[in-house]
Amino acid sequence: MTRPVKRPTSSDVARAAGVSQTTVSFVLNNKPGQSIPEETRRRVLEAARRLDYRPHSSARALAAGRSDTVLLSVPDLPIGQSISRFVEELAAALAEHGLTLVTHLEGAHGRSLPDVCAAIGASAVLGLEVFDPDTVRSLHRAGADVVLPAHPTDGVSVTAPVGRLQAEHLIGRGHRRLGYALPSEPGLLPMAQGRLQGVTDACQAAGVEPPLALSPGMEVDSAARAVARWAEESVTGVCAFHDEIAIAVLAGMRVHGLTAPADLAVIGSDDITTARLAFPPLTTVTFDLREAAARRAEAIVAAFAGTRPEPSADTEGTPRIVLRSST
Amino acid sequence: MTRPVKRPTSSDVARAAGVSQTTVSFVLNNKPGQSIPEETRRRVLEAARRLDYRPHSSARALAAGRSDTVLLSVPDLPIGQSISRFVEELAAALAEHGLTLVTHLEGAHGRSLPDVCAAIGASAVLGLEVFDPDTVRSLHRAGADVVLPAHPTDGVSVTAPVGRLQAEHLIGRGHRRLGYALPSEPGLLPMAQGRLQGVTDACQAAGVEPPLALSPGMEVDSAARAVARWAEESVTGVCAFHDEIAIAVLAGMRVHGLTAPADLAVIGSDDITTARLAFPPLTTVTFDLREAAARRAEAIVAAFAGTRPEPSADTEGTPRIVLRSST
DNA sequence: ATGAAAGCGCTAACAT
């Protein structure tokens, strides 16, 4: 359980390879502008491999003045596997640039994000939504070189256009009065505001009334009340913040003997696994997370290099509507 | 986006407080066995606060030979909010001991756990299931002082007794032939084996046949096939690895016009949000994660101190059966 | 093409 062995240092590798420690550093970091003969390089790499050498991250960070660690802050809770997949892709994309991603779950009780950032010596901090200026400042003081997104143009949330797409889908199907199902967790509200705004925009563009936003909650009863309310207001289509809430709406409809999409069309977001298994199956909006993740990774690497990433027209990944019912 | 400012060092604080840098270190770390007059201590703390000083984690880790970072490895995907809550509680409990928790999502493409461990300089690595000896060795070589659980007695998984409880519940209801629904993700298999073993044990103890384990998958069709298979074998109750799979089984039953629990009883695990909303609602096994998290945190702190945690009889948290249907 | 040497910011003996 406790480790008695001392791990090899770069000097150990140097000794084993019969070169200086400096040379080891050059070889292992592929230092440009150095002319290391193939033979020497080989010897060093071989020795490193044999000793199972790994650079001591703290020592490296201390000397270099920056770490290779990227911290991702993930909001309160279960955002479905859509986000999980995003994290995975992001980690992979960053790994290709030699960066390591770890995640901090924003919780009520944990430490603050700047604390965590300082504690692990992250040199970049990522979020899903734009950080407010105060947080950005704190993070910088905590040692973060890069904070993203710090500005709405930084290639914002994975989530922004979701609402618009949901609404356009329903409006395209002839719905003229929409509802919006908000999450109850306060932590998700900022993100929800963004998505709701998208719905509102789409409604305005189509010349239909703005959506009636309610919080159906995650209980059958509360959801049933929301459904009743929407029915009173002649709402015929509901956009849900994410699939879990959409499923709650479906459950609420069951209470009233309503069926989707005939009585009320419901569209979710994130394409969680259980959405596919809901009855009736849910219509969902989702993104190509691979793309989005890759772009984010580029933005980070570019920010490190001081180069601002070229502002691509669509920083959001390729949206995709996944239809599973005939909503 | 990029930070130009240099952050204050402990020497800056020393200068501001008119003391030596050593004294600053002593005060800020509450070094025991030192007698710092209240006045000096106050001046130092005041200066640190004014400068918004935060110790440089890498420097500290390098000098002290160990960091305050704990890395939690979370398996493949959305294990529901049960696990999320566990993470949150764990983070809070560790924070009370000055330790910082970050999470690594085990993904197909990301870096290996030892890589991540080395990259962030974690001095403890945690998992939900027992690590195999090879991994433990790698982690130690990667710089981890503490690896838990490394041994079945270390206060194992949050999950171990789950299978037993599920089976006992069904057997208690008169079921004599059980099925088990395995996950399809290979990453979850080790955990699934543990839970399945619990079911098998309970069956043996009750003198009923061992469970018929199948992988229903997360598609309606594949789940329907599994259900058919269980029906052929006169299985009347199914324990599912977790709620998502249980929901898949429910979906498969719908295809055959079967209803739960009359035709086939289904019991899940983890109490995910959508399980509450499934139709019919799912029976689920769940734990008091607060307790489990606190115990885990203690184990880690104890391991750091070299003290083995006193082996408490129940390292698993308080199990709780959540009934939502009349399974 | 390679090495020597000076720190990075901190902790921990060891003085005083």
Add this chain to the structure above:
DNA sequence: ATGTTAGCGCTTTCAT
């Protein structure tokens, strides 16, 4: 009660 000093393992400048 406080300061002096020597590293921790690495990167990087400057010599060779």
